[in-house]
Amino acid sequence: MGSKMICVALLLCLSLGVMAEDPYLFFEWHVSYGTIAPLGVPKQGILINGQFPGPLINCTSNNNIVVNVYNELDEPLILSWTGVQQRKNSWQDGTPGTMCPIMPGTNYTYKFQVKDQIGTYYYFPTTGMQRAAGGIGMLKVHSRELIPVPFDWPADEYSVLLGDWYNKGHKQLKAFLDSGRSIGRPDGVLINGKSGKVGDKVEQPLFTMEAGKTYRYRVCNVGLRNSINFRLQGHTLKLVEMEGSHTVQNVYDSLDIHVGQCMSVLVTANQAPKDYYLVASSRFARRPDVAVAVVRYTNSNTPASPMLPSPPPENSAGIAWSINQFRSFRWNLTASAARPNPQGSYHYGKINITRTIKIANTRSVVNGKLRFGINGVSHVDPATPLKLSEYFGLAEKEFKYDLVKDDPATAGSGLVVAPSVMNATFRNFVEIIFENHEKTIQTWHLDGYSFFAVAIEPGRWSPDKRKNYNLVDGVSRHNIQVYPNSWAAVMTTLDNAGMWNLRSEMWERTYLGQQMYFSVLSPARSLRDEYNIPEAQQLCGIVKGLPKPALYSGV
Template identity: 75%
Template sequence: MERTSMTVVCLLVCLSFVLVKGEDPYLRFEWNVTYGTIAPLGVPQQGILINGQLPGPRINCTSNNNIVVNVFNHLDEPLLLTWNGVQQRKNSWQDGTPGTMCPIMPGTNFTYRFQVKDQIGSFFYFPTTDLHRAAGGFGAINVHSRALIPVPFDNPADDYSVFVGDWYNKGYKSLKKILDGGRTIGRPDGIHINGKSEKVGEKVAEPLYKMEAGKTYRYRFCNVGMRTSVNVRIQGHPMKLVEIEGSHTVQNVYESLDLHVGQCLSVLVTADQEPKDYYMIVSSRFLKQAELSSVSIIRYVNGKGPASSDLPAPPPENTQGIAWSMNQFRSFRWNLTASAARPNPQGSYHYGQINITRTFKIVNSRTEVDGKLRYALNGISHTDSETPFKLAEYFGATDKVFKYDLMPDQPSTPDDKVTIASNIKNATFRNFVEIVFENHEKTIQTYHLDGYSFFAVAVEPGKWTPEKRKNYNLVDAISRHSIQVYPNSWAAVMTTLDNAGLWSLRSEMWERFYLGQQLYFSVLSPARSLRDEYNLPDNHPLCGIVKTMPMPSPYKA
């Protein structure tokens, strides 16, 4: 009897040790990236598929899961995938941008490994190399809360990912030639919903989504387009906003929602109308020419009758439309009463009481250099290097690849004076910084920051001055990773640079990204410790000048 008791005790101790020391669960994926014929607007062209799909496979995971994605590149070009909005703590090696990684060469594979650490929400992946974003290659990353963390709404009957955005019929290789030739790709040809475009009255074989009467559904919208803001709405069905880019929101109800390039949000929709078909409508915003739009069918199970051709009206355009959209942005608020999967739970991180240690004021511009179109930030139009900047730092070879801080913290040159160079900004680890985006152009902008979420504290017309800080929302601004900047307006965000690595700050409007409207923040830990940043992964390919250099000493705990 005594021996049995001792055995039970030992088993319990061992089990406790395993539970304490055990890793978080792993999810493993194998993706084959290929070309395939697609026709989002009805015009066949070469697209990029993952496992034969567009949209690609969904990464459906839970906070703190370890994600392993083995990517086989069957294209005839180098390839990188980035995980838009996934913070990848201490691990910019897996960020999938040209500044951090050597590309996956044709006929080879690379295994991405990262953790969705202390995150929830709706994100997406896409290719960052060349103009591949214009060819597809995108898919969903849905991060759910762990079972012990309550969600501020009941489990929906189903969870739908909706990818929307503009599209071009020329094909991505033709678009690349246009940009390489120094010209703009111009106005898109149409709008797609999940890689398809339909018009009112068209007969469709299958609806995009189905709902059962009386049940509530979650729709995760992401704008994966090249340059166009859109408005989304569902005929006869209000949308309750519940999440934006990883943050639970105050649950306001909207008839329609603006969604800017690179942004994601979640809404709840209740099937409480007459059982029949209804249209989901996506239409362009702030284009100079006529509106572009597309629809898809949402069908009630056992419903009878086609969708009505009487569509809900889009929001206003021009100056009135900008004011409408700006006011909608201001209505978005962080849900301070909800739990969340992050180190600083919602309601406990009083960002408004932290002193700002550095302010970056960033002004975008469009100009020509040697007769070719370029885009810039504070007079620097970014260009990539054969050697990724992160590898140059790790191998101690920065002096052979780039110079830090060519771009000033504050604009100091006229908008039309531009230098083409690698744009890498030194930043201090764990500093609390303010980034102000000021847009002097007549077109809307959208920016994204890898590796972090920031507090989107203000958008306003005109030019920014320090006195404008009195208008900041310092209580419940949304913690997110992207921000829109309206024409002749500014936007301000705040964040703590507590994630060591090299991180991309970029325009999400891919023509602008491709032609220089981006930079990298280099956030180095003085300790060079594994507590702050991981070492170069063993499977990480080497390229450029570091390929023949001896491996540096690894970081230690």
């Protein structure tokens, strides 16, 4: 009788284990102003819990993240979680098109799950030009213990946030753009909020390594404009992960990382015990900026050599170098990992394309002011977030669908300034072509999805270029660079219902309209495809005070 009771108890425990929710991680953040001077010029920065950069979110695949954000600024605030594919949950994607801002003196609690994901991501404020002031931090998603990673566990992990920096305050930069002016060139480059120079006296190193051990460096470019090349004096970089995908483990002397992109490299401490410089230098800029930080071997008292490793070439030779580096990136198809992509997407090259959308960046002067756009449409945010007005059945009062056409050749003359939402068919497999007709590099990001980066080439795209696509092991990622007078091609399945932002990652361009939204509606209107609006979701604009529509049902 006792053995039967034990068996029943074991079965009960097993069933409860299967039914149990994934773990929750709770954070309380106070977002405030503070004076910071990374380049020696004091300015008003945005701090989270008094920190710049902000706190690290360190989590594991399938964890539920709960962040209670108190806005102690004098302006509205929205935080976005770049690259975190909030499956079925664009409600909290963190863009002005999907949610109401957190007003000054109030708080809002974000709740989302890093479902079936691993990788390196970051968060940042999407309101106005606040990204230029801080409020940025890293979000790391580890593999669950049951899922092996394709490399030995490192001795330690280090977070590296790179980015260009403006000495002018974010409100002044916004005023420039609102008046029709450009914000101009950045004033320098930062590594984790600081800009060290060769020969600076160093009290504490950025990181410490022990001889013979291997370390994981998670690196993101969180700047506003410039691509950055990073390298570690005397060491090679083994690329192992890029925006949530394990990669084929190629070894590099340096890596270009474009605005909005993240990657992980392994560094083995196999040199003489001393100090070494971690170097970040801007790319494809008229005036390259350089910052360094010290990485110290334990028990070392020998300073780093002032001879920095050479940067890659610039101009056309540098673009060819960077394109070739992109082509060397391959998805590690043998690695076990959480994958948010739809069933069968590992053979994406065999899926029929149902729609081709060609995106061309546009710039023009409208009513005496500089504007940027996509296929002749420059986006502006309406008073009501697009997702809310659509959900409440009031979209026609706020915007028109499909002002942006699939082919820029069909766009009219001039630049239309209006909210820009493109209808998309749920679960369609689409090809998106980014064409850059300008002399400056571009970077593009798609919220809510990963896409397969299949090609980058100079010139103009045409259907016969598909023969050059990598249809086997292109990296699944959410950010793609487009070089001057070049094009890039990506493929994705629009299987994540919601309202999702496609934008330039050059924030001046985003603020001035080089973005749009995909409306991906599930015909079933079922919880299987999209979550209901959160009970505590803030309402604003024309939907404020309205009763919520009938909830979705089903599983």
